[in-house]
Amino acid sequence: MGILKSLSAAGASTVMHGLIPAEELRTKAGKVSSETGSPVSFAAADLRDPAAIRDMVAEVVAQHGRIDILCNNAGVQYVAPVKDFPEDKWNAVIDVILNSTFHASKAALPHMLKQGWGRIVNTGSMHALVASPYKSAWVEIRFGCTTQHSM
Numbered sequence: 001m002g003i004l005k006s007l008s009a010a011g012a013s014t015v016m017h018g019l020i021p022a023e024e025l026r027t028k029a030g031k032v033s034s035e036t037g038s039p040v041s042f043a044a045a046d047l048r049d050p051a052a053i054r055d056m057v058a059e060v061v062a063q064h065g066r067i068d069i070l071c072n073n074a075g076v077q078y079v080a081p082v083k084d085f086p087e088d089k090w091n092a093v094i095d096v097i098l099n100s101t102f103h104a105s106k107a108a109l110p111h112m113l114k115q116g117w118g119r120i121v122n123t124g125s126m127h128a129l130v131a132s133p134y135k136s137a138w139v140e141i142r143f144g145c146t147t148q149h150s151m
Contacts, residue, residue: 001032003071003121008036012069015060016042019076019096047074047100048092057107066115070108072101073123079134 001016008014016029025042033040041063045056061067076096078089105120112118 001028003073003123004040005032005036007069008032008038008040011038013039013064014041015064016040017045017047017056017074018042019047019074048095050099050103053100053103054107057104057111061111067108067111068115068118070104070118070120071123072104072121074100075125077135081134 004014004016014032016025016032018025018028020028022042022044025044029040029042043056043059045052047053057067057070074096076093078085078093080086080089101122105122108118108120112120
């Protein structure tokens, strides 16, 4: 939430996404907007669903007329030794952390190219540098998503 607050405090119109119920998201967006004095809206999308991600990006562009900065910062975690790691949990982690980064970037990029400017920032975590036991999905994914891409 720090990135969103910083951009909002600098005067940017921001859109918050979260892996929480829409009502909680609405409340958090309102709180940040009150704190920063800039408009903060929210978008709910299932980040495991590429079509929902495309729709979310299209909704942001329709609402704001453009998309200048995309911060891919979503994360979920499941902790278990590899031998006990359920495949559905593995796939959910991969979909949210890795695949959604690709799909959101792919959806935003044409708008950024058309407007002649944009930035895509993919965040990592401390696990990009130091692994933790039983977090194989998180560590594997986050290690590969720690670069900043510009156009």
